[in-house]
Amino acid sequence: MSALVEIREVSKTFGGVQAVTRVSLDVTKGDIVSVIGPNGAGKTTVLNMISGFYHPDSGRIALGGRDVTDLAPSKIAELGVARTFQNIALFRGMTVLDNLMLGRHVHMKSGVLASFVYWGLAQKEEVRHRKRVEDIIDFLKIQDLRRRPTGSLAYGLQKRVELGRALALDPKVLLLDEPMGGMNQEEKEDMARFILDVNEEWGTTIILIEHDMGVVMDISDRVAVLDMGQKIAEGSPDEVRANPAVIKAYLGDTKGGGAREARRG
Amino acid sequence: MAEPTTLPRLLLRNARDFATRTAIREKDRGIWQSYTWAEYHAQVRDFALGLAALGFKRGDRLSVIGDNRPRLYWAQVAAQCLGGVSVPVYQDSIARELAFVWNHADVSVIVAEDQEQVDKVVTLRAELPTLRFVIYDDARGMLHYKHEWLKSFADVQALGREFGRTHAGDFEAAIEQGQGDDLAFVCYTSGTTGNPKGAMLTHANALETAKTAMRAEDFRLDDDYLAYLPMAWVGDAFYTLIMSVVVGFAINCPESPETVQRDLRELGPTLVLAPPRIWENMLTAVQVKGADAPPLKRRVFERFRRAAEQAEILRSEDKPIPLGLRLTCALGEFFVYGPVRDQLGLRRTRWALTGGAPLGPDTFRFFRSIGVNLKQVYGSTETTGLVSLQPSREANPTTAGRPCPGIDVKIGERGEVLVKSAGIFRGYLKNDEATREVIDRDGWFHTGDAGFIDPRGHLVIIDRAKDVGALSDGTPFAPQFVENKLKFSPYIREAVAFGDQRAFVTAMIAIDVNTVGNWAERRSLAYTSYMDLSQKPEIRKLIRDEIRKCNETLPEAGKVRRFLLLTKDLEADDAEMTRTRKVRRRFVAEKYAPVLDAFYGGGDEVELVTTITYEDGRQATLKSRARLEDVEEAPVRG
Numbered sequence: 080m081s082a083l084v085e086i087r088e089v090s091k092t093f094g095g096v097q098a099v100t101r102v103s104l105d106v107t108k109g110d111i112v113s114v115i116g117p118n119g120a121g122k123t124t125v126l127n128m129i130s131g132f133y134h135p136d137s138g139r140i141a142l143g144g145r146d147v148t149d150l151a152p153s154k155i156a157e158l159g160v161a162r163t164f165q166n167i168a169l170f171r172g173m174t175v176l177d178n179l180m181l182g183r184h185v186h187m188k189s190g191v192l193a194s195f196v197y198w199g200l201a202q203k204e205e206v207r208h209r210k211r212v213e214d215i216i217d218f219l220k221i222q223d224l225r226r227r228p229t230g231s232l233a234y235g236l237q238k239r240v241e242l243g244r245a246l247a248l249d250p251k252v253l254l255l256d257e258p259m260g261g262m263n264q265e266e267k268e269d270m271a272r273f274i275l276d277v278n279e280e281w282g283t284t285i286i287l288i289e290h291d292m293g294v295v296m297d298i299s300d301r302v303a304v305l306d307m308g309q310k311i312a313e314g315s316p317d318e319v320r321a322n323p324a325v326i327k328a329y330l331g332d333t334k335g336g337g338a339r340e341a342r343r344g
Numbered sequence: 345m346a347e348p349t350t351l352p353r354l355l356l357r358n359a360r361d362f363a364t365r366t367a368i369r370e371k372d373r374g375i376w377q378s379y380t381w382a383e384y385h386a387q388v389r390d391f392a393l394g395l396a397a398l399g400f401k402r403g404d405r406l407s408v409i410g411d412n413r414p415r416l417y418w419a420q421v422a423a424q425c426l427g428g429v430s431v432p433v434y435q436d437s438i439a440r441e442l443a444f445v446w447n448h449a450d451v452s453v454i455v456a457e458d459q460e461q462v463d464k465v466v467t468l469r470a471e472l473p474t475l476r477f478v479i480y481d482d483a484r485g486m487l488h489y490k491h492e493w494l495k496s497f498a499d500v501q502a503l504g505r506e507f508g509r510t511h512a513g514d515f516e517a518a519i520e521q522g523q524g525d526d527l528a529f530v531c532y533t534s535g536t537t538g539n540p541k542g543a544m545l546t547h548a549n550a551l552e553t554a555k556t557a558m559r560a561e562d563f564r565l566d567d568d569y570l571a572y573l574p575m576a577w578v579g580d581a582f583y584t585l586i587m588s589v590v591v592g593f594a595i596n597c598p599e600s601p602e603t604v605q606r607d608l609r610e611l612g613p614t615l616v617l618a619p620p621r622i623w624e625n626m627l628t629a630v631q632v633k634g635a636d637a638p639p640l641k642r643r644v645f646e647r648f649r650r651a652a653e654q655a656e657i658l659r660s661e662d663k664p665i666p667l668g669l670r671l672t673c674a675l676g677e678f679f680v681y682g683p684v685r686d687q688l689g690l691r692r693t694r695w696a697l698t699g700g701a702p703l704g705p706d707t708f709r710f711f712r713s714i715g716v717n718l719k720q721v722y723g724s725t726e727t728t729g730l731v732s733l734q735p736s737r738e739a740n741p742t743t744a745g746r747p748c749p750g751i752d753v754k755i756g757e758r759g760e761v762l763v764k765s766a767g768i769f770r771g772y773l774k775n776d777e778a779t780r781e782v783i784d785r786d787g788w789f790h791t792g793d794a795g796f797i798d799p800r801g802h803l804v805i806i807d808r809a810k811d812v813g814a815l816s817d818g819t820p821f822a823p824q825f826v827e828n829k830l831k832f833s834p835y836i837r838e839a840v841a842f843g844d845q846r847a848f849v850t851a852m853i854a855i856d857v858n859t860v861g862n863w864a865e866r867r868s869l870a871y872t873s874y875m876d877l878s879q880k881p882e883i884r885k886l887i888r889d890e891i892r893k894c895n896e897t898l899p900e901a902g903k904v905r906r907f908l909l910l911t912k913d914l915e916a917d918d919a920e921m922t923r924t925r926k927v928r929r930r931f932v933a934e935k936y937a938p939v940l941d942a943f944y945g946g947g948d949e950v951e952l953v954t955t956i957t958y959e960d961g962r963q964a965t966l967k968s969r970a971r972l973e974d975v976e977e978a979p980v981r982g
Binding site: 210213214216217218220222223225272275276279280 | 372373374375484485487488599600602603606
């Protein structure tokens, strides 16, 4: 079975820093795949290349068999890739509802003038989008927050709203950059539950970066491990857990660990 | 035609006579979705036939767990249609309590709202031998649950429609078989001691109490009621499953527990039932908004609020209201009272009830003065929720109202309130001994509450009868009386008073973390946690001043002399309170024995070692030190 997301030998350098080196990854439709690795391993860079934020220096990325390597982020979003950010990216002054409606933007067809008049098709379209957004509000259990400006919400709730904003795009592929970063245990459990439910309910393929190993091992179908810009392991959570290269990357040995420190400094 | 004798028969009547009237609404996806009585009936019928197909028989018990959802209500009615019994449970109960109730009541079907609730049942499955099916309402996250005994509500209804094709008339025949003496509900009372007890209520209990309520109060077909209180509480069942079916008015399910306030405002219910806690929260919300308003608005609000309060006091004393004050109030209605009621969602409210615990006189008066017809009601699970009620013209903050027509009330030994009516329950399930303790040979139900009948004929409740004691000098001491006075302070959330067989009165106090936290913030007083906040010297002084204020209204011997601020709130999960937030006095006294020793032994500080129980049953211990405080400068020693 061919993969929904195919990453072939992508590399990316920033100035003199080799951030990602010849990383390949196949993500099967409907899977939850976690990308893990120490800080600076290149995880977010990979995510950014999938979403079109960065373009790889070499290598190809394909989505459902179509080459998307050089497409603009907006085009990739139209193809059904949505993402959340490590640092929440919401319009803080806007309400939760408006943020989610904005997430529907790629699906909105009415022109400025038609939307302004708000009549006929434009109205029908708005109602349709609102319905979808209401489904997401119900799904994420944030009914009480509809009219609240996102900036006034607790951190964990903002993360939830951001997931909602990404879901509003009706993505085929959802990229989550540390969805549980900075959360307490209870919030993490809730978020893990939402991620599983999204995957189950809508069959959304999910690629996530996460540091909490407990969560990663619990919810992932497959795990890819990056270290210093290279993929050092890939497999089921159990395989990865037992992989000596992974243990070394995480715990380090005297020589390897020292080398990394030197490089970063 | 004969008067219907069971709730299901009334449902058939409603489906016929009120077919197109709204029976139930649910806010879903931000929109109120309505179901008419005809649709209500069809939903119940399909589910009932589905249950029948699964082998649910006359006398079987069905339990529901979750928020107030139409499907959970329909499930209960469906069970009753088949001659079964509804056993609603509190969804925030810990696993051990749930397992006890489901086993004790031989529950064979549980209808759970969602995955969260289903998970609770799944964990307990092995301990529930009588359980045959679990049916869920919301299918989210349930895709991978593959159990023979787990079904979705929709699937059971589909099964019911299928079954109905080959068994036409079964549903109606089952209703026809039902008798007034059949059990309709087993409502578990949280009980301040030991395991919960299941009060058995029949259809006759329900219908007789409904008749009584209709004689005492004005119910209308076009009324709207917001169903947001726990389904396991008899008060909710009384309005949603009894009065709504008897009268035909609509019940409304909020979108989620968090949106109740907003939903209340959108809906504007005509009847409101709320425990004191809710009224207090509403008042706090008004006060907070008031404090944030610009000075002019604040002054206008304050001016008119005081006028309304004056008028209300005069009215309650049956004195004439001067013309000037009446004019002010008329203006106030336009500028202040009406808009405030509208903001709270009480604009259409014809009458509102508070019960379950005493409500502070200031709070009570506030709502009455802005034109909310707030009244006190008294009842218990064993009396199908109704004993006495204040007539609209006799509302006041101190009494529990007049015994309703057809309900006999008398005062027994030790001042205990005794009740006799057609609404008295049939006894506790599988617990004849407990039943005999509360229903005497002549059929009087012993409420366990101490009280008296005032000259006007109103019932006044003082305390639980068994808690009324005496100080060592013989002065009668009713702890709850003192606690309620303390709790009228906005800063005190819970209080436990001691004094029986002691030289003076002491109290353990749990601060209200919201109001006290707010108070601290306004004074730039930094704090990290409940524990930290509760032991700040400033907060101890704040509470001491509150206690002094309260002491002014207490007789000399009954004044609170020493107190301690608890380092955590009292919790039902820790068995310190019942699910309806009543203090389990004896348990608390045992648990906090070192505090009592220190109170009367003269210590200044005490180490509190408390075990905290999380909702999933895990436990953790918490050690902290708390200071004992004297209320007055001159210290007292036992």
